[in-house]
Amino acid sequence: MRDWKQGVRRLLYPAYESRMVKALPSDRIPKHVGVMLDGNRRWARAVGADTAHGYRAGAANIEPLLGWCEEVGVEVVTLWLLSTDNLNRPSEQLTGLLGIIEGAVATLAEERRWRLHPVGALDLLPASTAQHLKDAEDATRDVDGMLVNIAVGYGGRREIADAVRSLLVEQAEQGTTLEELAEVIDVEHIAEHLYTKGQPDPDLVIRTSGEQRLGGFLLWQSAQSEFYFCEAYWPDFRRVDFLRAIRAYAQRERRYGG
Numbered sequence: 468m469r470d471w472k473q474g475v476r477r478l479l480y481p482a483y484e485s486r487m488v489k490a491l492p493s494d495r496i497p498k499h500v501g502v503m504l505d506g507n508r509r510w511a512r513a514v515g516a517d518t519a520h521g522y523r524a525g526a527a528n529i530e531p532l533l534g535w536c537e538e539v540g541v542e543v544v545t546l547w548l549l550s551t552d553n554l555n556r557p558s559e560q561l562t563g564l565l566g567i568i569e570g571a572v573a574t575l576a577e578e579r580r581w582r583l584h585p586v587g588a589l590d591l592l593p594a595s596t597a598q599h600l601k602d603a604e605d606a607t608r609d610v611d612g613m614l615v616n617i618a619v620g621y622g623g624r625r626e627i628a629d630a631v632r633s634l635l636v637e638q639a640e641q642g643t644t645l646e647e648l649a650e651v652i653d654v655e656h657i658a659e660h661l662y663t664k665g666q667p668d669p670d671l672v673i674r675t676s677g678e679q680r681l682g683g684f685l686l687w688q689s690a691q692s693e694f695y696f697c698e699a700y701w702p703d704f705r706r707v708d709f710l711r712a713i714r715a716y717a718q719r720e721r722r723y724g725g
Contacts, residue, residue, distance in 0.1 A: 480707055487710045491539060493512025495717035497670035499543040500536060500694070501649070501653060501685050504529070506676025506700030507599035513700070524702035526571035533581060535709045541665055543614045547684050551622035554591055564631070569599040572617055576603040581612045588629065589619035616663060627652050630660035630687075661686060671716045673709075675701045693719055 487600065506527055527548065538542050547569065548568050553562065576583055585600035592600075600619060634656055638648050658664065670690040672681070677698045692725025695712040 472547055482708055484634075484707050486548045487707070487714060490540065491710075491713060492717055493540065496540045496683035496713065497539065497693075497716055499545070499667045499671075500541050501545040501547070501669040501689070502532065502674040503547045503672070503674040503682070504701040505678055505686055507702060510700035510702045518560065519567070519648060521702065522564055522567045526567050528704060529571055529701055530575065530578070532709065533575075533591045533613065535706050537580075538712075539615055539712045539713055541613065541689050542608075542669070544614070545618055545620040545663070545669060545685065547621060549619045549621070550682070551588060551591065551602075551620055551625050553622060555725060565596045566617060568570070569596055572599060572603045575615070576606045579607060579612075581607065581608045584614060584616050586616045586618045586626075588625050589620060614666070615701050620685075621662075621684075623681075623683035626662055627657070627687055628667045629662075631656050633660040658687070661687060668692065671712065673697065675699055675704050675708075689719075693721065 470594075507521040507525040508518050510515065510524065511518050511523075514520075532546075533544060555563070556564070559570075572583065575581060583603045583606075589597040589600065596619070600617060603617070634652075635648075636658075663685075668690070669685055669692045670691045671694075672685065672689055673695045674684075675697045677696065679696045681694075685692070693716050695715055697708050697712065699708055701706070704706055
């Protein structure tokens, strides 16, 4: 019975998804989508596999997601692959995870469809991982495609601290005193030093696995974002789930500051 139901879904979902795409209002598509790729380990446990298998399955789902984003007209995507808290995991587990991330990023760069931009505290990462991220950015710098932020070693509080630190250093080099800076500093000064400086803030943030919290993701940038929480673990996140998130966003009346 279960196989029969899955077969019916495989036949019906493409037509259903096609109708969903056609029904999306072109003027209500988010320009910037942030995605928290959550639930890889729990997915692995659910299928009786080890953690590494879960992360590999999650990595394999990144490229399809980017294709879905292109399909509906998203311009910027931010993928949260590894938090600063994750860096405290046991070394043997972290080494394997970083290797999977390096491989996934290299594969995306080889596609030359998207401009890759690492965001996070690269100085906290092993030198080889940081170099892989920088190489991917360099290799795709001239690609005329969607901008994809790769958040590795990322934490929202750390980002704000780094932005303030960068601002202070910049102003000190210009001879500005702390007293003078205190009189004029505003949110725009800090925004100009974020990892995502120059980019639009995320319109929509999607988190998979059923968790309904930000966990520090794009803490500054998401002040006016809409949020969509999906029950599916990240490796099981499908095109139809993505389209439902975009449809939900398009149906909302955004109230900035209200």
